[in-house]
Amino acid sequence: MIILKSRREIDRMKVPCRFVAEILNGLRSLVCPGVTTHELEQYASSEAKKRNAKCAFRGYHKYPSSLCCSPNDQVVHGLPTKIPLISGDILSLDFGVVYDGFYGDAAITVPVGDVSDAAKKLLAVTEASLYAAIDMAVSGNSLGDISSAVQSYVEFRGYSVVRDFVGHGIGKNLHEDPQIPNYGVAGRGVKLKPGMVLAIEPMINEKSHEVKVLNDDWTVVTCDGGLSAHFEHTVAITENGPEILTRI
Numbered sequence: 001m002i003i004l005k006s007r008r009e010i011d012r013m014k015v016p017c018r019f020v021a022e023i024l025n026g027l028r029s030l031v032c033p034g035v036t037t038h039e040l041e042q043y044a045s046s047e048a049k050k051r052n053a054k055c056a057f058r059g060y061h062k063y064p065s066s067l068c069c070s071p072n073d074q075v076v077h078g079l080p081t082k083i084p085l086i087s088g089d090i091l092s093l094d095f096g097v098v099y100d101g102f103y104g105d106a107a108i109t110v111p112v113g114d115v116s117d118a119a120k121k122l123l124a125v126t127e128a129s130l131y132a133a134i135d136m137a138v139s140g141n142s143l144g145d146i147s148s149a150v151q152s153y154v155e156f157r158g159y160s161v162v163r164d165f166v167g168h169g170i171g172k173n174l175h176e177d178p179q180i181p182n183y184g185v186a187g188r189g190v191k192l193k194p195g196m197v198l199a200i201e202p203m204i205n206e207k208s209h210e211v212k213v214l215n216d217d218w219t220v221v222t223c224d225g226g227l228s229a230h231f232e233h234t235v236a237i238t239e240n241g242p243e244i245l246t247r248i
């Protein structure tokens with residue numbers, strides 16, 4: 001069941017979403033060779049605390065961290081480590097908080113130092129696929145329009161869409177209906193309506209779409225060792241089009 005949010009509720013959701021955007025922005029500026037993802041995790045949780053917000057992921061299905069840190073061939077749900085980042089890495093950072101009863105959720109993938117042209121292009125295409133999807137988050141369209149926007153943007157450019165993980169509705173729960181695959185057929189699926197709030201999150205691989213979960217039960221990696229990128233925004237569908245709640 002999709003829970004529609006009133007204008008007032010969407011306005012309340014802007015606060016945790018802004019916190020997430022601010023903290024991801026701070027994280028982005030901290031990322032450089034030599035920094036550890038453990039340090040990034042500490043920054044994220046202390047910044048959430050300053051804002052009286054609770055980290056959404058820690059303890060969620062026993063996830064042991066507040067920040068998902070997924071370098072290189074890690075797709076999502078990577079765990080912070082004390083291993084320093086090195087120039088040439090790419091790093092996906094996924095963060096969520098709950099504040100005043102509502103969740104905000106977003107992700108970015110950032111270069112560490114100097115990265116290859118191939119890595120730069122993967123990041124640019126993945127981020128652009130998120131914006132192509134958001135452009136379709138309009139009342140009267142269908143969920144399949146969002147899914148197929150990501151898929152066609154990415155596959156046309158030779159990349160592949162992760163199928164085993166999806167975006168989601170968000171509100172008083174981190175994960176609500178509907179599930180939002182990053183592949184699908186335009187015109188299919190539920191009709192989009194004002195009041196739907198969606199966490200749209202393309203996870204895009206350089207090579208094959210196949211992924212597996214490591215023995216830590218969380219870290220998702222590409223099967224072929226190719227790079228993977230992830231961008232996510234929490235987006236409200238309104239009478240006036242999509243509103244990106246996690247935009248800085």
Ligand code: MF3
Pocket residue numbers: 056057058060061063068077094095105106107168199232
């Ligand atoms: N953005 C991810 C999601 O929406 C983060 C969840 S990590 C988890 O699924 F640990 F909390 F599961």
Ligand code: CO
Pocket residue numbers: 105106167168199201232
């Ligand atoms: Co999410």
